[in-house]
Amino acid sequence: MVKQKVSGMIDVSQKKITRRIARAECAIEMNKKTFDCVLKGDSPKGDIFQTARVAGVMAAKKTPEIIPMCHSLSLNTVKIDFKFNAKKCQIVVLSEVVCRGRTGVEMEALTAVSVSALTIYDMMKWSDRRMRILDVKLTYKSGGKSGIFKA
Secondary structure (H helix, E strand, O other), rough: OOOOOOOOOOOOOOOOOEEEEEEEEEEEEEOOOHHHHHHOOOOOOOOOHHHHHHHHHHHHHHHHHOOOOOOOOEEEEEEEEEEEEOOOOEEEEEEEEEOOEOOOOHHHHHHHHHHHHHHHHHHOOOOOOEEEEEEEEEEEOOOOOOEEOOO
């Protein structure tokens, strides 16, 4: 029998307050008709990118409510941006989250891109239910004892 360790949130009270930055990205892939429709802004549900941007910001702020061991942080900024890959019919969702705190904002950045992509899916599922959300990943982080990470 394997003995399990009782765990909970990590105690970060002794860590230094530093500027923490995390960037993440993912892609949402769709058929050509849907991709063209998105680029033209032809969704009956409204402005896809503004809605996805707001959803990503809200998701970053709510991360500790959905990921059990995440610390609540006072976020200083959350940015969501989009790049387009016409060859692959993909929208790349990018996030950057910044705070001054005792722990990093990686989970907030990852949650932001995930929910932004899910919002695009929700707003365009009428056109393409085969859309796929791909490659959710951390691309950069800085601040704290572990230093800089670049993917």
